[in-house]
Amino acid sequence: MNAAVDLLDEHGSRGLTFKLLTERLQTGAGAVYWHVANKDELVTMATDQVIGTALERLSPEPGTSPEARIRALALSVYDTLDQHTWAAPHVVAVHTMPHTMRLLERIGGMIAETRLPVRRRFAVATAIFIYLTSVTAQDAGRAVAAGPDSTRDDMLRHEAQQWAALDPETFPFVTRIAEDLGHHDDRDQFLTGLDLILDGLRAQVGDLP
């Protein structure tokens, strides 16, 4: 399984083949199939393992507000998945896997410390959980699409140029913000959305220290 994570880091989920895996493990294909049902399950298990490392690396930080700790937790997961860009798109299928359950449990625990009404806890905790996993997946997916050959900046510059080249009459907004895209950071962007959600949460709870 660790070998699978390594190979996925090197080649991505598409680039991982049973040939590569059996070569590295010095075994036959059947050996792998004795432990997993198919390639999907293999990648899913590897993905859950990555989620596990994100939880491990997090320091407790007691004393701070639940919202701040949710923020820190979300960032830790974001950064970890950013290092394993192949993993994020598979978090979808992983809702029932052990480490991913631990992640939801942590978020829920923090929400429970809030003065949010009990009946709203499920909805808000899963909303944050879903925001976290799915936006991370999208950002990581874009990083994969960019490829290791072209740098992220090159790609953003290229995209910004395409935006700027659009017709300003039909695309007044997009053409005007095209240059903002140039110095855009996915991580900041992720935080902006997360903070909007946390602001919404505070608004529902009533903001007191």
Next chain:
Amino acid sequence: MNAAVDLLDEHGSRGLTFKLLTERLQTGAGAVYWHVANKDELVTMATDQVIGTALERLSPEPGTSPEARIRALALSVYDTLDQHTWAAPHVVAVHTMPHTMRLLERIGGMIAETRLPVRRRFAVATAIFIYLTSVTAQDAGRAVAAGPDSTRDDMLRHEAQQWAALDPETFPFVTRIAEDLGHHDDRDQFLTGLDLILDGLRAQVGDLP
């Protein structure tokens, strides 16, 4: 291209093969490759076309607040992508495609009607755009994972049982909300997160009529 969308609806992006496509179009593989570079590009173009239909089906609804119109737009896209579950995961790669640009333009235009400071418009508009596309992608991805054989309810029930079966000591939150998962609706869930974001937006703008 329309044939591609139909086949994708029938078989999903994995199930779409050049064999199926050339049979339906009564041509050879080379004919398809004359128009697209590879399968990825084919699916990307089909995905953008789906986004286009989501924008088409939307009625203008003038007079309502920008936030309410963003909500309606987001729901339209959500529902359309929900009917083409194969598409959502590919919206990532599509940020530069024509209809997807129109979507961002629309959101941005509505944000511009808000009293949000100009320098924050880019960040907030893309935050909403990213929330919309990526959460939709996750929900749709889960629908694909469930498969057409087992119903959604069966799957949720099964997942809820797994949650309930966890150790209540280490998973106090998850086990307690397990039953909420039973009558859970992805669409409501999507709205909960969206409303949190819109609440956050209103909090930043100052809520006036």
Next chain:
DNA sequence: ACCTGAACACCGTTCAAGT
């Protein structure tokens, strides 16, 4: 300019046989 379709390289999965 656009299409044909056979050929190629490759990959996930299976399975009879081994230990």
Next chain:
DNA sequence: ACCTGAACACCGTTCAAGT
């Protein structure tokens, strides 16, 4: 119980040849 590795079915992509 767990591993071996050859064999199978299939699929994306290419390309010389056609119109």
